[in-house]
Amino acid sequence: MKIYLAGPEVFFPDADELGARKKQICDQYGFTGLFPLDTQIEPAATASATGFLISHENEQLIQACDLVIANLTPFRGASADVGTVYEIGLARGMGKPIHGYTNDPELYHSRLNALFGSGTEQPQGQLRDRDGLKIEEFDLRDNLMIDGGIHAGGGHFIAAQKKAAITETAAFEEVLIRLSR
Amino acid sequence: MKIYLAGPEVFFPDADELGARKKQICDQYGFTGLFPLDTQIEPAATASATGFLISHENEQLIQACDLVIANLTPFRGASADVGTVYEIGLARGMGKPIHGYTNDPELYHSRLNALFGSGTEQPQGQLRDRDGLKIEEFDLRDNLMIDGGIHAGGGHFIAAQKKAAITETAAFEEVLIRLSR
Numbered sequence: 001m002k003i004y005l006a007g008p009e010v011f012f013p014d015a016d017e018l019g020a021r022k023k024q025i026c027d028q029y030g031f032t033g034l035f036p037l038d039t040q041i042e043p044a045a046t047a048s049a050t051g052f053l054i055s056h057e058n059e060q061l062i063q064a065c066d067l068v069i070a071n072l073t074p075f076r077g078a079s080a081d082v083g084t085v086y087e088i089g090l091a092r093g094m095g096k097p098i099h100g101y102t103n104d105p106e107l108y109h110s111r112l113n114a115l116f117g118s119g120t121e122q123p124q125g126q127l128r129d130r131d132g133l134k135i136e137e138f139d140l141r142d143n144l145m146i147d148g149g150i151h152a153g154g155g156h157f158i159a160a161q162k163k164a165a166i167t168e169t170a171a172f173e174e175v176l177i178r179l180s181r
Numbered sequence: 182m183k184i185y186l187a188g189p190e191v192f193f194p195d196a197d198e199l200g201a202r203k204k205q206i207c208d209q210y211g212f213t214g215l216f217p218l219d220t221q222i223e224p225a226a227t228a229s230a231t232g233f234l235i236s237h238e239n240e241q242l243i244q245a246c247d248l249v250i251a252n253l254t255p256f257r258g259a260s261a262d263v264g265t266v267y268e269i270g271l272a273r274g275m276g277k278p279i280h281g282y283t284n285d286p287e288l289y290h291s292r293l294n295a296l297f298g299s300g301t302e303q304p305q306g307q308l309r310d311r312d313g314l315k316i317e318e319f320d321l322r323d324n325l326m327i328d329g330g331i332h333a334g335g336g337h338f339i340a341a342q343k344k345a346a347i348t349e350t351a352a353f354e355e356v357l358i359r360l361s362r
Contacts (some may be wrong), residue, residue: 012313012315013309013312014312048319048321049326050319051317051321055326055328055329055330055332056333059329059330076259076260076296077260079257079258082326085266085325086326086330087270088270089267089268089273089274092274093271093273094271094274104226112257129257133194134192134193134194137228138229139227142263143264144233144264145236145263146263147233147236148232148237148240151233152236
């Protein structure tokens with residue numbers, strides 16, 4: 001079983017080591033991990049052409065995998081990394097099982113309220129941000145399309161019990177444990 | 182041709198009006214717009230069950246459309262709304278054409294740098310944010326999986342020439358004009 005390892009680890013200075021570590025954990029449970037940086041890209045004529053090439057290679061990797069496990073820990077805001085979110089959407093559209101984990105146990109509405117809230121007391125179910133825009137209150141871990149897509153395919157979405165760094169792997173390993181049962 | 186109208190308009194207090202307006206513009210060009218709020222949801226037993234129900238209905242709407250036009254204007258951060266991003270990934274995985282527009286003409290690396298940059302001068306091609314994480318520099322409008330997915334399917338990704346509110350529809354209409362040619 002080949003698992004595409006989606007997540008914002010690719011932006012870290014030690015991305016290759018982080019990928020190698022996750023692949024090693026996959027090995028321990030009898031899975032093969034595919035990391036976005038596995039494909040070596042030669043720079044194209046323009047920056048945007050290089051970007052499109054990387055996107056193409058990642059889409060191919062996802063096509064080649066049996067399932068996706070996404071690191072959905074909040075990244076640069078209240079939600080998961082958007083590249084990762086695109087990838088789980090893509091995988092689900094292709095009919096592949098998607099799973100996720102987050103190293104932040106806080107619920108989505110609480111993070112949104114902390115980052116973008118109005119700072120005033122508001123009745124439950126009627127939360128608005130400081131611009132008057134609705135804050136989703138569904139007791140979910142992120143935008144309902146993310147939690148919903150994972151749920152609809154029978155996937156696991158594991159949250160760390162205590163807030164941990166984006167690169168921590170305990171919740172990731174918990175997904176693998178459940179998959180190997 | 183049925184077009185799924187993905188975007189963060191659903192969070193606005195006048196979401197129904199915003200959806201009706203975009204559907205009317207679709208009509209003008211001979212298309213039928215499907216808006217996420219078209220499906221009326223009865224609240225389920227729990228908040229999360231209601232969220233899953235909305236997600237399911239939206240996935241069904243996307244399955245029923247011929248193509249997607251996504252409002253990818255930055256929302257609560259440097260990137261497009263994550264729910265919208267999940268939806269274009271899903272549509273692409275289903276083999277449907279995806280198109281997008283943004284009312285912010287600034288490129289992604291410039292927005293990331295403004296919001297999360299280190300504040301120090303850095304050589305081009307080696308931009309890092311304040312946490313030392315890589316800032317994508319591909320002269321694209323958002324994360325390369327978003328621009329890349331649209332590009333790979335031959336889609337249009339139109340940017341407004343001047344920064345405009347999230348709910349402005351000129352760039353949206355420009356996508357329709359190109360589609361109707």
